[in-house]
Amino acid sequence: MTQVRWLKPLRHPRAWLALWWLALVLVFAVCLVPAPDLPSVPRGFDKLEHFLAFFLLAASAVQLYATRRALWCAAAGLLALGVAIELAQFAFTRSRSMDPYDVLADAIGVAAGFALARTPLAGLLQRIDGRLA
Numbered sequence: 001m002t003q004v005r006w007l008k009p010l011r012h013p014r015a016w017l018a019l020w021w022l023a024l025v026l027v028f029a030v031c032l033v034p035a036p037d038l039p040s041v042p043r044g045f046d047k048l049e050h051f052l053a054f055f056l057l058a059a060s061a062v063q064l065y066a067t068r069r070a071l072w073c074a075a076a077g078l079l080a081l082g083v084a085i086e087l088a089q090f091a092f093t094r095s096r097s098m099d100p101y102d103v104l105a106d107a108i109g110v111a112a113g114f115a116l117a118r119t120p121l122a123g124l125l126q127r128i129d130g131r132l133a
Helices: 013-030 045-064 068-092 100-118 120-131
Strands: none
Touching: 013 045, 013 068, 045 068, 045 100, 045 120, 068 100, 100 120
16 A cells, blocks of 8 residues: 555554544534433533543544644644534534533643654554554
């Protein structure tokens, strides 16, 4: 398979990229589930959920994307996703509300996830992928 310049050299790049995109869609979908269908959580806990979801998405992007430009595009895309989620909650749900603090939690999660790019953990997926058949 031809190596794509903006992706890290992985044995299964399409599979990993597909999983990342699936995670993006899943986060978007879960954020639009009607509130009564969700388990109740302590007040403010949803901010932690937003942080963790966007931290994991950003940390996963660090595992996939090789170039600085690709990483910046992924970061901008994740921030846009956070805003899109809030707008969609406002427009399409009756039991969920738009909250700028959710976007702030998303942004902090993105920043924390991308901070991993400067650590040895940035190559974790390459090590795992290399061991898969």
